[in-house]
Amino acid sequence: xxxxxxxxxxxxxQSAAVTVAVLLALGLVAAxxxxxxxxxxxxxxxxxxLGSLRMxxxxxxxxxxxVAIRKRRALRGRSMSALRxxxxxxxxxxxxxxxxxxxxxxxxxxxxxxxQSGRLSVSGxxxxxAGLALYSVIGWVAGWLVPRVMTPPLAGLACYGLFTWLAExxxxxxxxxxxxxxxxDLFQGxxxxxxxxxTIWLSGIAGALLLGWAALVTRQALALACALLAVLAAGxxxxxxxxxxxxxxxxxxxxxCQDWPITVCVHPGMRAGLTELGAAFTxxxxxxxxxxxxxxxxxxxxxxxxxxxxxxxxxxxxxxxxAGFADKAAYEYVESLTPxxxxxxxxxxxxxxxAWLRGEPLPGGPLPEHQYAAAWFxxxxxxxxxxxxxxxxxxxxxxxxxxxxFGGGPSRAAAPVRPSPDATQVYPVYPDPAVEPTSGWGSExxxxxxx
Numbered sequence: 544x545x546x547x548x549x550x551x552x553x554x555x556x557q558s559a560a561v562t563v564a565v566l567l568a569l570g571l572v573a574a575x576x577x578x579x580x581x582x583x584x585x586x587x588x589x590x591x592x593l594g595s596l597r598m599x600x601x602x603x604x605x606x607x608x609x610v611a612i613r614k615r616r617a618l619r620g621r622s623m624s625a626l627r628x629x630x631x632x633x634x635x636x637x638x639x640x641x642x643x644x645x646x647x648x649x650x651x652x653x654x655x656x657x658x659q660s661g662r663l664s665v666s667g668x669x670x671x672x673a674g675l676a677l678y679s680v681i682g683w684v685a686g687w688l689v690p691r692v693m694t695p696p697l698a699g700l701a702c703y704g705l706f707t708w709l710a711e712x713x714x715x716x717x718x719x720x721x722x723x724x725x726x727x728d729l730f731q732g733x734x735x736x737x738x739x740x741x742t743i744w745l746s747g748i749a750g751a752l753l754l755g756w757a758a759l760v761t762r763q764a765l766a767l768a769c770a771l772l773a774v775l776a777a778g779x780x781x782x783x784x785x786x787x788x789x790x791x792x793x794x795x796x797x798x799x800c801q802d803w804p805i806t807v808c809v810h811p812g813m814r815a816g817l818t819e820l821g822a823a824f825t826x827x828x829x830x831x832x833x834x835x836x837x838x839x840x841x842x843x844x845x846x847x848x849x850x851x852x853x854x855x856x857x858x859x860x861x862x863x864x865x866a867g868f869a870d871k872a873a874y875e876y877v878e879s880l881t882p883x884x885x886x887x888x889x890x891x892x893x894x895x896x897x898a899w900l901r902g903e904p905l906p907g908g909p910l911p912e913h914q915y916a917a918a919w920f921x922x923x924x925x926x927x928x929x930x931x932x933x934x935x936x937x938x939x940x941x942x943x944x945x946x947x948x949f950g951g952g953p954s955r956a957a958a959p960v961r962p963s964p965d966a967t968q969v970y971p972v973y974p975d976p977a978v979e980p981t982s983g984w985g986s987e988x989x990x991x992x993x994x
Contacts, residue, residue: 559638562606566599566642567649573598574650579729581864584812586733588650589667595646596674596721597707603639603675604682605699610635611686612694625757625766632683632753639679640672666738673745674721678702680749684756718784721745729810730796730845740783747777798842806840809861813843816864823869824857827877830900833933835940836880850879870901877901884942888912892944895920899928916949 570592577594579587614631647668685698709720718741750773758767799814801807805828807821824841831837838857844850850858859872877900884890891906891913898905905917923931931948938944 558606558610562602563638563642563645566602566639567645569602570595570599570642570646571649574646579863581815581868582729582810582812583815584729584810585663586729587812588647589664589733592643592647592650593667593671593674593722596671596678597703597710599639599642599646600675600678600706600721601699601703603635604678604685604702605695606639607632607635607679607682608686608695608698611683612690615687615690623761625761625763628757628761629753632680635683636676636679639675643672643675664733664735664738666735666742667733670721670738670742670745673742673749677721677745677749677752680753684752687756687760715785719744719781728846729812734787737784737787740780740787742780744777744780744784747773747775747780751777805838808841809843813861813864816861816868819869820859820861820872823873824859824876826902827873827900828857830929830932832929834936836936850876852880873901881940881942886942889942889944892916892949893939893942895949896932896939896944912946912949916946919950 573595574591577591579590610631651663681702682695682698685701686694706720709716710722711717718737721741751770754766754770754773757763758770796810798808799811799817800809801817801821803821804825805821807817807824809816809820820841828838835854836852838855840855841857841859843861844858846860846862848858848860850860852858857876859876861868861872877897880897880900881893884893888910891910894906895913895917899920905921907914907917920928932939935944935948938948
């Protein structure tokens with residue numbers, strides 16, 4: 544059986560097949576971990592397959608280094624042309640890029656049969672292929688220059704460490720590594736221009752390394768000249784990356800909305816969560832009705848935006864659609880209604896109201912007055928609680944709730960003051976007569992109006 548590159552042709556075919564299978568399996572697992580759960584958007588697929596390069600790239604480098612070692616041993620003492628020298632590393636690049644294409648194809652099967660938002664970024668896929676080519680070339684050159692048993696795993700580890708370090712840099716250097724940058728926000732979008740410039744840089748540096756190696760082993764000036772041209776291309780890619788303006792905080796998108804019973808609007812890739820979000824926020828909207836925080840529309844905002852409470856609008860963050868996403872969004876929104884209270888007593892009363900808004904059991908709290916307040920508040924009807932919040936929302940928001948807002952506390956539990964049976968509007972709050980009402984909701988009422 545004829546030998547090629549130090550191993551038989553059959554062994555090379557088997558190694559290539561195993562490598563493709565390993566890269567495909569590893570790529571799918573890595574991409575699945577990067578996918579934003581529940582999001583139906585092409586950008587999500589592209590970001591996932593690019594995120595998988597951090598794992599598949601080092602494996603490709605290790606495989607290329609292993610083949611390079613076998614190739615060098617087989618060609619020891621022989622001369623070869625540049626074309627013959629480049630045949631083996633280019634074949635490895637094709638194998639690795641083919642596994643990347645297979646990963647994209649498998650992930651795209653689901654997206655093809657379901658409605659997806661956005662569009663497939665061809666330039667992003669091109670950048671991913673260029674990144675894998677660079678990994679392979681680095682491994683090939685390392686295996687050829689250092690033909691040792693430990694070179695393949697070391698090449699893989701070195702590539703992983705280098706590109707991970709670059710990707711985690713908070714400067715322009717993170718653009719030198721193949722990827723989208725993390726964390727990825729759907730509202731930010733994917734820049735086709737950045738992907739194109741990254742492709743130029745990655746292809747240029749990969750070509751420079753490979754052609755420089757070919758010039759070294761063949762002593763041909765043409766290969767060296769081509770390597771210098773590749774260096775210029777890589778430099779042009781870096782220059783374009785550095786000259787790009789910083790992306791906007793978020794892109795304008797056409798929301799996907801559900802209009803009943805309240806309007807809920809999210810990124811179109813997250814429209815599958817509309818029903819659950821609507822159910823979670825409808826109860827909160829009904830409890831906040833009549834207060835300054837009343838809303839009839841819920842709108843998803845970019846993750847780095849601060850939630851702004853404007854009239855009639857509730858803004859939320861929605862990182863993904865994993866289990867419990869609606870409850871998490873509701874929890875964050877309700878928490879943002881008031882600042883954290885520095886006083887322990889006021890904080891306990893705040894938690895009672897927040898728990899009711901979220902539909903959770905009322906907490907007992909660390910102090911006896913909190914336990915009494917929770918029991919007193921739980922004894923009110925839902926209508927009475929809403930009227931209570933409408934009247935004292937300003938106190939709630941300013942961390943000014945006290946025992947007087949919850950029946951007066953344990954010391955007054957024996958003889959509470961009740962409103963007259965024929966009262967047209969019930970405000971089940973009996974504050975100390977010495978305490979003047981706080982300005983805001985209910986400030987126009989005199990202390991005698993509670994009796």
